[in-house]
Each structure stands twice: as C-alpha cells, then as structure tokens.
Amino acid sequence: MRNLILPALVVCFSAVVIWASLQLAVSPPMIVGESMQPRVFPIVLMIINIGLAVALAVQYRVAPPKAVPLEGIATWGTIGLFAVFFGLTVYVDMIIAIAVTVFLMCLLWGERRIPVALGIAVLTPSTVFLLFDEVLQIRFPRGLFTNWYYG
Incomplete structure (x- = not known):
C-alpha cells in the first residue's frame, strides 16, 4: 500500500x-x-x-520495487546545484546561471578535463539562448547578460 x-x-x-x-x-x-x-x-x-x-x-x-540504497554525493550535490541555479537565475541572469550550473555539474559528475567542462558550459547556454531568441523569438528575462545583449 x-x-x-x-x-x-x-x-x-x-x-x-x-x-x-x-x-x-x-x-x-x-x-x-x-x-x-x-x-x-x-x-x-x-x-x-x-x-x-x-x-x-x-x-x-x-512487481514491488526493491529497496534503493542511499544516493551518493553526486545526486545530493545536483539537488544543491538546482538551488544555486535558482538563486543565480533570480538575482543574476538565467544564461549565466545555466553556464555556472552546467560547469559545476560536469565537475560534480566526474569530468576532470576543465576545458571540456568549460566548453560544455559555454556551448549549452549559447545554444539554448540562440534557439529561443533567434529561432523561436522568445526573449529571456532581463539580467546581466540579457541586458547587455538586448541593449
């Protein structure tokens, strides 16, 4: 039950x-x-x-599920990163929040090559931003980056 x-x-x-x-x-x-x-x-x-x-x-x-062992630091760290993402989105900028969160999540989940993590952290929000802004023509909320970009 x-x-x-x-x-x-x-x-x-x-x-x-x-x-x-x-x-x-x-x-x-x-x-x-x-x-x-x-x-x-x-x-x-x-x-x-x-x-x-x-x-x-x-x-x-x-088929009732079997007992699941406690999650590791990567899972709880990811949950904490969502809180960081929320704070950065509200007080700084959503695009910057995506970049910071993706970079830290790469490191948290085991990526040790800093240039690769930085590349993913720059490529992901750039792609999201260009897709929404240029293709879908949906503007992001104002923040540091978006104020600079939108003028």
Whole structure:
C-alpha cells in the first residue's frame, strides 16, 4: 500500500491542475482562430500524467520495487546545484546561471578535463539562448547578460 502513495499524489495533483485549467475563460475565436484553446494543453498533459501514474501503480502491484540504497554525493550535490541555479537565475541572469550550473555539474559528475567542462558550459547556454531568441523569438528575462545583449 505504501508504494501507491506516490501515484496517488500524482493523480491528485493532476486533478487539481485539470480543475484549475477548467476555470480559465474560453478565448474568443478572434484570438485563437482555428487553434486549440489555451487551457487544452495543461489538461491533455495532466491526462497523460494520470495515465502514467496509473501505469506506475499497476507496475508497483505486479512487481514491488526493491529497496534503493542511499544516493551518493553526486545526486545530493545536483539537488544543491538546482538551488544555486535558482538563486543565480533570480538575482543574476538565467544564461549565466545555466553556464555556472552546467560547469559545476560536469565537475560534480566526474569530468576532470576543465576545458571540456568549460566548453560544455559555454556551448549549452549559447545554444539554448540562440534557439529561443533567434529561432523561436522568445526573449529571456532581463539580467546581466540579457541586458547587455538586448541593449
């Protein structure tokens, strides 16, 4: 029964999101045209989420999971790096936060070649930034780098 707590929580969360999405007003056809209403996406996503939670519950009933040993420093360090990422995103800049977090995560997970870690730390946020800014034309929130780039 203990194994069903997580799937039950996921189903409850998904139901709350579906309920909240159904509270959104329907957009007039002049705005959305022939496309889907904005509230459809979270509802579909949560229906998929519920399906996966039910599949997980069935899987737990068929073959209960074995005890998992405590995670190592890499896992807990990664969780700490997410806190660092959040702080840097809020107070400095999202692109800089991605670069710093990726660099530290490379080192944490065992990459000992500093130039490789630096290359990944520069290439990843650069690719993300160019994809969103140039291809998708979505601007990032203002920060040190984005203020300089956007002018």
